[in-house]
Amino acid sequence: LAPAGVKIIEWGSRISFAYFTKKGYTKEALKGLAEDVCVNDQQACSAPQVVYFEADNKEELISFAESFMQILQEVSDTYPLHPMSQAEHAELTTQKQLCYLDEIMGKGKLIDGKGCRIFVRFDEELCASPLFRTIIVKPIKRNNLISILRPFRSYLQSVGLACGKEEIAQLSNLLYAGGARRITEPGLMM
Numbered sequence: 001l002a003p004a005g006v007k008i009i010e011w012g013s014r015i016s017f018a019y020f021t022k023k024g025y026t027k028e029a030l031k032g033l034a035e036d037v038c039v040n041d042q043q044a045c046s047a048p049q050v051v052y053f054e055a056d057n058k059e060e061l062i063s064f065a066e067s068f069m070q071i072l073q074e075v076s077d078t079y080p081l082h083p084m085s086q087a088e089h090a091e092l093t094t095q096k097q098l099c100y101l102d103e104i105m106g107k108g109k110l111i112d113g114k115g116c117r118i119f120v121r122f123d124e125e126l127c128a129s130p131l132f133r134t135i136i137v138k139p140i141k142r143n144n145l146i147s148i149l150r151p152f153r154s155y156l157q158s159v160g161l162a163c164g165k166e167e168i169a170q171l172s173n174l175l176y177a178g179g180a181r182r183i184t185e186p187g188l189m190m
Contacts, residue, residue: 032187153179
């Protein structure tokens with residue numbers, strides 16, 4: 001029943017993520033990403049769960065995450081929080097504590113805000129977030145992108161791509177080759 005040219009995404013659990021390069025790292029892109037996270041507390045498959053950033057080191061990744069947290073907190077304050085079940089709240093608490101333990105062991109960092117949180121992890125593996133305004137920030141090297149995404153290709157949906165204009169074609173080709181179904185800009189993922 002879909003008109004010609006409309007891309008159909010099969011029903012089922014999917015994961016979406018954002019990809020930021022240094023040229024795409026702007027306040028407007030971060031605000032758009034924050035809105036994609038907060039508009040429905042990540043309850044849709046097109047909501048980002050992970051943010052990949054082309055960081056050169058851990059300090060740069062943490063600085064990116066801290067900048068994003070300031071904007072995420074501002075945006076989060078403008079959207080009402082959806083209620084969580086006891087099981088969902090317990091899962092979120094468990095994941096926060098595990099992230100805190102990762103921080104102690106030098107494997108990540110927990111940036112906890114009011115109603116939102118960022119888990120910074122230093123590995124590149126794609127993973128699912130516990131949702132409810134919880135975003136995972138990870139580093140990535142462009143040449144590793146396809147090998148990271150391919151195992152998840154049947155579960156990938158939307159990518160919020162923030163990059164320079166001259167990077168769009170190359171990154172889009174890599175993301176589609178990795179299995180992404182839809183590429184848009186942060187703020188339009190939903």
